[in-house]
Amino acid sequence: MKKVKQKRLVNARAGVLLAMLAGNVVVVNANAGVFDACFGGGGYKPVSEEKMAARLDKISLGPGGVCYDSALCMSVAEKALTSEEVASVRSVIRDNTPKGTTEYPPEYLELMNINDQNTYSAIGENNASPNSINLNDINESGFLNFKKNGEGYGHTAYIQVTKDGDKFLYNWNQPQLDLGMMSASTGTPVSIPGKAIRWQLTDETVQGFNKFLSGAVDKAGNATLPADFHWEFNYTPYEQVTENLAHGSNAL
Numbered sequence: 001m002k003k004v005k006q007k008r009l010v011n012a013r014a015g016v017l018l019a020m021l022a023g024n025v026v027v028v029n030a031n032a033g034v035f036d037a038c039f040g041g042g043g044y045k046p047v048s049e050e051k052m053a054a055r056l057d058k059i060s061l062g063p064g065g066v067c068y069d070s071a072l073c074m075s076v077a078e079k080a081l082t083s084e085e086v087a088s089v090r091s092v093i094r095d096n097t098p099k100g101t102t103e104y105p106p107e108y109l110e111l112m113n114i115n116d117q118n119t120y121s122a123i124g125e126n127n128a129s130p131n132s133i134n135l136n137d138i139n140e141s142g143f144l145n146f147k148k149n150g151e152g153y154g155h156t157a158y159i160q161v162t163k164d165g166d167k168f169l170y171n172w173n174q175p176q177l178d179l180g181m182m183s184a185s186t187g188t189p190v191s192i193p194g195k196a197i198r199w200q201l202t203d204e205t206v207q208g209f210n211k212f213l214s215g216a217v218d219k220a221g222n223a224t225l226p227a228d229f230h231w232e233f234n235y236t237p238y239e240q241v242t243e244n245l246a247h248g249s250n251a252l
Helices: 004-020 049-056 067-077 083-096 106-111 175-183 203-214 238-246
Strands: 142-148 153-161 167-171 190-192 196-200 231-237
Touching: 049 067, 049 190, 049 196, 067 083, 067 153, 067 167, 083 106, 083 238, 106 238, 142 238, 167 175, 175 196, 175 203, 203 231, 231 238
Parallel strands: none
Antiparallel strands: 142 153, 142 231, 153 167, 167 196, 190 196
């Protein structure tokens, strides 16, 4: 979530990223549309990434779409959240965020069940450290919320767990994350124009994900910020969000 000027800058950087990736990105064609058209449906069951792309094919995030809009759009395209639930999440953010801030309000953190106990600095094998989460423990589609050290949460991505158990990360408006993933990957990312860049989470790409968490990187994977800069993230299964909404979280 960014200020207007920051959003424009990030959009511009995202455009540069796509140009850098030209020839190395599979593009899923999408017809022009209205972002609100994304919000419909329900009746979740895991689907393949191809089915997910087909559902998104005629939908566009539209001008000015921010990261959490993209993540919420992914959740409804997968039929994890309903349009009513998405409207509630968006209201929590927009009704409680002071003008000009870049951080999510406490009400959103409560809705997403974000606390120190489930905040991580890496995805590790077999929970290699107390502050990491095993990729195998991410077994349900949901949301990844990120914060910089010394700051509050301010970026959201979506993770899809397919019917076959494969995991895909959908990122929008955070090109440094894409650069980190690209620096450690020999695979091909998928661009869903106007909505997200999709990465499959594997042992290989997780290295790039962790490289991003440890600090901003350039295309070659070199650090571009001081060594003490890092990100942390929280994983919230979609069912946790629907449960909090159904039981009347204090955020509502």
